[in-house]
Amino acid sequence: MDTYAVLAAATDSLTPAAAAALMDIKSGRVRGVIHYLVAYEVFYHWRRGRLPGFAAEGEVGEYLKTAFASLGLNHEVAGQAARVKAEGDSMLEEAKDPSLRPRRLSSCDATTIALGKLFRMPILSGDKDLIYVARAFDLEVVW
Numbered sequence: 001m002d003t004y005a006v007l008a009a010a011t012d013s014l015t016p017a018a019a020a021a022l023m024d025i026k027s028g029r030v031r032g033v034i035h036y037l038v039a040y041e042v043f044y045h046w047r048r049g050r051l052p053g054f055a056a057e058g059e060v061g062e063y064l065k066t067a068f069a070s071l072g073l074n075h076e077v078a079g080q081a082a083r084v085k086a087e088g089d090s091m092l093e094e095a096k097d098p099s100l101r102p103r104r105l106s107s108c109d110a111t112t113i114a115l116g117k118l119f120r121m122p123i124l125s126g127d128k129d130l131i132y133v134a135r136a137f138d139l140e141v142v143w
Helices: 003-010 016-027 036-047 057-067 075-093 107-119 128-136
Strands: 032-035 068-071
Touching: 003 016, 003 036, 032 036, 032 107, 036 057, 036 107, 057 068, 075 107, 075 128, 107 128
Parallel strands: 032 068
Antiparallel strands: none
């Protein structure tokens, strides 16, 4: 799950497919997974007032710990993420859709895609550039 999906869930702006996937996570049928940079971005957006419903930072952390497993980052993941970012940015520059051409993957999105590839996991996201690149790498994206 990427940051975009966490924010969409907090603001009730998920698509029906994404909402169903999140219900599978909440019910325990599926284990949602995030990484350090997603947690970092969620905390950042909370501090910027973009996550209604959480009164304190501890509530945000408890939600993330309870709802999602956390994948650790290491040199292998970092190398894969750097590769995904370089290749993904080139893919975006050459995209048929002109709205994608000026876009670039964030380090967080590149890491999410790299982990999806390494662990063969689908990605829950509504982020346009992440979706485009993830699908180019033959990853399933739920949105």
